[in-house]
Amino acid sequence: MPSLPRMTWDRPHLLGLEELTRDEIVTVLDLAEHFTHDSQERRKKRANLAGKVVVNLFFEPSTRTRMSFSLAARRLGADVLDFSPSGSSTSKGETFIDTAKNIEAMGIDLVIVRHAATGAPHLLAQHLQAGVINAGDGAHEHPTQGLLDIFTIRQIRGHLDGLTVGLVGDIAHSRVARSNIHGLTKLGAKIIVCGPPTLVPRGIEELGVEVSHSLDAILPRCDVINMLRIQFERQRSGLFPSITEYARLFGMDSARLKKAKPDLLLLAPGPINRGVEITPEVADGPHSAILKQVTNGLAVRMAVLHLLCGQPEEMA
Numbered sequence: 052m053p054s055l056p057r058m059t060w061d062r063p064h065l066l067g068l069e070e071l072t073r074d075e076i077v078t079v080l081d082l083a084e085h086f087t088h089d090s091q092e093r094r095k096k097r098a099n100l101a102g103k104v105v106v107n108l109f110f111e112p113s114t115r116t117r118m119s120f121s122l123a124a125r126r127l128g129a130d131v132l133d134f135s136p137s138g139s140s141t142s143k144g145e146t147f148i149d150t151a152k153n154i155e156a157m158g159i160d161l162v163i164v165r166h167a168a169t170g171a172p173h174l175l176a177q178h179l180q181a182g183v184i185n186a187g188d189g190a191h192e193h194p195t196q197g198l199l200d201i202f203t204i205r206q207i208r209g210h211l212d213g214l215t216v217g218l219v220g221d222i223a224h225s226r227v228a229r230s231n232i233h234g235l236t237k238l239g240a241k242i243i244v245c246g247p248p249t250l251v252p253r254g255i256e257e258l259g260v261e262v263s264h265s266l267d268a269i270l271p272r273c274d275v276i277n278m279l280r281i282q283f284e285r286q287r288s289g290l291f292p293s294i295t296e297y298a299r300l301f302g303m304d305s306a307r308l309k310k311a312k313p314d315l316l317l318l319a320p321g322p323i324n325r326g327v328e329i330t331p332e333v334a335d336g337p338h339s340a341i342l343k344q345v346t347n348g349l350a351v352r353m354a355v356l357h358l359l360c361g362q363p364e365e366m367a
């Protein structure tokens with residue numbers, strides 16, 4: 052297997068893309084590129100995380116993120132523990148911090164946490180010795196999803212600088228939106244956030260983005276569109292008249308796609324509500340990189356794990 056370049060991050064945690072510098076983001080993208088070659092030699096494992104213990108502490112549902120982190124950690128030689136709140140002592144009244152501290156007492160190097168409360172990973176980072184990775188905190192940030200979205204755009208378009216990226220849908224409740232905004236603006240992309248007025252937070256322009264409430268109006272200008280899921284689980288009701296109306300105005304279908312640039316790149320973090328944000332023929336069509344994003348997620352997470360607690364090859 053080709054040896055890895057020496058790349059480092061001078062931070063113990065990954066809590067959000069807001070606090071990363073442009074250089075730190077480029078470092079993770081470059082390192083992830085090396086790991087994409089590993090996927091082609093899938094049976095071989097690296098040993099950079101040998102002897103390390105990584106725990107998945109997920110208090111919200113997850114398919115892609117959790118499995119991708121587990122596989123990434125195993126590919127680097129770590130032991131992986133999986134925590135699920137149902138069936139754990141949180142149902143007996145144990146607090147979040149106590150649960151985490153007890154798991155840490157078994158000898159943990161990294162905690163990957165997903166929680167419905169904004170700031171939960173930041174709280175853990177204050178209380179634990181272990182490194183903490185935010186795998187999604189409420190509607191705040193989901194940094195590895197942001198990184199894999201950015202990685203996929205760079206891989207397919209070759210660069211980020213000067214691209215116009217539309218973030219479409221439920222901006223108000225989307226942690227993916229916030230991580231995309233922080234990451235992409237640092238790398239020189241222009242962001243347009245687009246959704247019904249009730250799903251676009253007031254004052255979001257302060258993050259350096261343009262706001263639109265018409266997908267048809269912005270579509271011809273976009274090089275990339277990231278279709279964000281309606282976060283029904285985080286919404287109060289009545290934020291838009293009906294799902295059918297939402298799909299008609301903000302959903303991506305074949306007819307609407309004709310108004311886009313011929314090489315428009317379509318992303319979606321998943322899970323998708325087929326027929327709401329995106330029709331099946333578009334989700335599975337030539338513009339879509341949805342499954343490519345999932346593949347890239349593995350390489351990006353290997354890069355993040357390595358930067359936070361990996362050992363150089365000769366010591367591993």
Ligand code: NCD
Binds near residue numbers: 115187226321
């Ligand atoms: C995202 C999440 O959980 O925030 N999903 C994911 O990690 N792939 C987006 C979503 O749930 O809509």
